[in-house]
Amino acid sequence: MPEYKAPIRDIKFVMQELLDCESHYAHLGFEDASLEMIDAILSEASKFTEQVIAPINQSGDLQGCTWSKEQVTTPDGFKEAYKQYIDAGWSTLPQDPAYGGQGLPHSLHASICEMLSAANHSFAMYPGLSHGAIATIEAHGHDIQKKMFLPNLVNGTWTGTMCLTESHSGTDLGLLRTKADINSDGSYSLNGSKIFISAGEHDLSENIIHIVIARISGSPSGTKGISLFAVPKFNVNELGEKLDKNGVNCGSIEHKMGINANATGVINFDDAKGYLIGEVNRGLNCMFTFMNSARLGVATEGVAAADASFQGALSYAKDRLQMRSMTGVKNPEQPADPIIVHPDVRRMLLTQKSISEGGRALVASLAQLVDITHVNNVSQESKVAAEQRLALLTPIAKAFLTEAALECTSHGIQVLGGHGFIKEWGMEQLMRDTKICCLYEGTTGIQSLDLLGRKVLGSKGKLLNLYTDEISSYIKENQSSKGSSELCATLAEYVELWQDMTNNIAERSQHNPDEIGASSVDYLMYSGYVTLGFMWLKMVDVAHSRMLENQQDESFYQAKIKTAQFYFDRILPRAHGHAACLGRGAKSTMALDSDSFLF
Ligand SMILES: Cc1cc2nc3c(=O)[nH]c(=O)nc-3n(C[C@H](O)[C@H](O)[C@H](O)COP(=O)(O)OP(=O)(O)OC[C@H]3O[C@@H](n4cnc5c(N)ncnc54)[C@H](O)[C@@H]3O)c2cc1C
Numbered sequence: 001m002p003e004y005k006a007p008i009r010d011i012k013f014v015m016q017e018l019l020d021c022e023s024h025y026a027h028l029g030f031e032d033a034s035l036e037m038i039d040a041i042l043s044e045a046s047k048f049t050e051q052v053i054a055p056i057n058q059s060g061d062l063q064g065c066t067w068s069k070e071q072v073t074t075p076d077g078f079k080e081a082y083k084q085y086i087d088a089g090w091s092t093l094p095q096d097p098a099y100g101g102q103g104l105p106h107s108l109h110a111s112i113c114e115m116l117s118a119a120n121h122s123f124a125m126y127p128g129l130s131h132g133a134i135a136t137i138e139a140h141g142h143d144i145q146k147k148m149f150l151p152n153l154v155n156g157t158w159t160g161t162m163c164l165t166e167s168h169s170g171t172d173l174g175l176l177r178t179k180a181d182i183n184s185d186g187s188y189s190l191n192g193s194k195i196f197i198s199a200g201e202h203d204l205s206e207n208i209i210h211i212v213i214a215r216i217s218g219s220p221s222g223t224k225g226i227s228l229f230a231v232p233k234f235n236v237n238e239l240g241e242k243l244d245k246n247g248v249n250c251g252s253i254e255h256k257m258g259i260n261a262n263a264t265g266v267i268n269f270d271d272a273k274g275y276l277i278g279e280v281n282r283g284l285n286c287m288f289t290f291m292n293s294a295r296l297g298v299a300t301e302g303v304a305a306a307d308a309s310f311q312g313a314l315s316y317a318k319d320r321l322q323m324r325s326m327t328g329v330k331n332p333e334q335p336a337d338p339i340i341v342h343p344d345v346r347r348m349l350l351t352q353k354s355i356s357e358g359g360r361a362l363v364a365s366l367a368q369l370v371d372i373t374h375v376n377n378v379s380q381e382s383k384v385a386a387e388q389r390l391a392l393l394t395p396i397a398k399a400f401l402t403e404a405a406l407e408c409t410s411h412g413i414q415v416l417g418g419h420g421f422i423k424e425w426g427m428e429q430l431m432r433d434t435k436i437c438c439l440y441e442g443t444t445g446i447q448s449l450d451l452l453g454r455k456v457l458g459s460k461g462k463l464l465n466l467y468t469d470e471i472s473s474y475i476k477e478n479q480s481s482k483g484s485s486e487l488c489a490t491l492a493e494y495v496e497l498w499q500d501m502t503n504n505i506a507e508r509s510q511h512n513p514d515e516i517g518a519s520s521v522d523y524l525m526y527s528g529y530v531t532l533g534f535m536w537l538k539m540v541d542v543a544h545s546r547m548l549e550n551q552q553d554e555s556f557y558q559a560k561i562k563t564a565q566f567y568f569d570r571i572l573p574r575a576h577g578h579a580a581c582l583g584r585g586a587k588s589t590m591a592l593d594s595d596s597f598l599f
Helices: 010-017 020-029 035-063 077-085 106-119 121-140 143-157 284-318 343-374 380-415 415-419 427-438 444-457 460-477 484-510 514-549 554-571 574-583 587-591
Strands: 158-164 180-181 187-199 209-216 227-232 234-236 242-245 249-251 265-275
Touching: 010 035, 010 106, 010 343, 010 444, 010 514, 010 554, 020 343, 035 077, 035 106, 035 121, 035 427, 077 121, 106 121, 106 284, 106 343, 121 158, 121 209, 121 227, 121 265, 121 284, 121 427, 121 444, 143 158, 143 209, 143 265, 143 574, 158 187, 158 284, 158 427, 187 209, 187 554, 209 265, 227 234, 227 249, 227 284, 284 380, 284 427, 343 380, 343 427, 343 514, 343 554, 380 415, 380 427, 380 444, 380 514, 380 587, 415 427, 444 460, 444 484, 444 514, 460 484, 460 514, 484 554, 484 574, 514 554, 514 574, 514 587, 554 587
Parallel strands: 158 209, 180 209
Antiparallel strands: 180 187, 187 265, 209 227, 227 265, 234 242, 249 265
């Protein structure tokens, strides 16, 4: 089992040196978020995740959750660890002080989520879902609902879920059948069954607040007739006190490929009392608050998995002795050299390192945009700009980083050879746990359609142009800088091709709408490689200027520069393959009629 070490040096590089969080927080009015405070919180979070959460990761996977009619039991140690999590106040960190939160920035919380998820993906999902439920009620609930649900969700004694999926309604939420009928007191009675509900039932918290989509009787069919409800497992009065059991039951839990310590439940609603959140038939709009927060959360899970796998592979590659280096013996005292000397092992390790560090920078920069959308003391213009950028980059971060993370976890196994395939080493668990990231919160295919169809073509290229203009201006300003001029020139070519490709698809899709679906995943992967390239370019510039200012920690900055060079040499060119594939259009993809797919 790889021993998890929180990557504090790199997290601080990203937050403090790359993104200047000190000025960012001061500008947004987060007076408590001083550098000393941030350092202290990161240090405590690293101890907590390394010492409390990581040790129950592998045992949690092996034991899994158990279902009985009365309750779902999480693996040994989870209940105690969750109690420590809430006792230490971690659940309150980014939440509104009006409900008992500490009012600290979302972006600080995001880096703690990365550590939690890298230490134990299954565990991190329990508070992660509560976070989405809190955001949804805060943004769209009435004052009474906020009073009923938020204080206990914020302090963590209650947890939340997101109930969208039904057996026949996954991607296509408009097909849902769960019904809601209004009661005389203004509440609703919900009837129906949801499947695949993460943290749907468990023994960690005293109550579970399900955020449920359902159709009010008489509402239109399809997505225009969906409303949103808060449905507690135990009823709650207006003071936020827990009462009797509601009509909510867990019918079973799934036996899964991974995240075995997170209970994935069938949740049945039988005349369950629920409270309408937001307006009738506007449920999907409200649900997007949850889904956007959750999609960035899943992108974070991708970064976390890539990093955890890198850590395990790196320590093994330094220890494992096999064969000699082709360029001469490196370890004469031993019968063989450590496998880290071999180019192919280095290729895998550097792929993991460049994806996890580049991804960390991307997620942290998006989390800073989320900070901007949450505060009141910035101009409307800044908020709109932040929202537009999030709209464009969230599907890229979610789908690209999780697909890349899955590749990284596969490399993690490969570096260990046959040992990587053996459970004891913990590397295969990382791969099993990570696959779900490409599926839930909208599959890679759906994120890609969202990016190309809605965000890029739907805005007539505006959102993309704003972003590529920013990259081009950055390149213009930095192209003569000694350290990164070559990288600037390379990235400029990819940005130009990005625009050409987009114009080309826009043109083709006017004649054949299937051109969008046939291109979208290649388009998203292309966008992801270029977006990460931009992150690496900026990191190289920071590393160079740091080395000029101060010779301390030179090896850290040199590693940044060399990893960036690897990314530009060996990872970014993959984007050309995606461009070539999508350039061939939809014709061959659609040529075979469905009945001719023979086997
Ligand atoms: C472990 C686990 C935890 C989960 N947690 C939750 C949760 O907490 N809450 C919740 O509500 N749900 C949850 N889900 C459900 C998850 O979000 C869905 O499984 C996912 O959205 C896909 O839906 P589906 O499985 O019905 O697949 P389908 O919608 O049937 O899709 C099957 C395939 O078809 C593709 N596809 C479908 N439509 C299109 C299209 N128009 N264009 C291109 N491709 C398309 C999809 O990309 C996919 O590859 C969870 C699932 C699992 C396995």
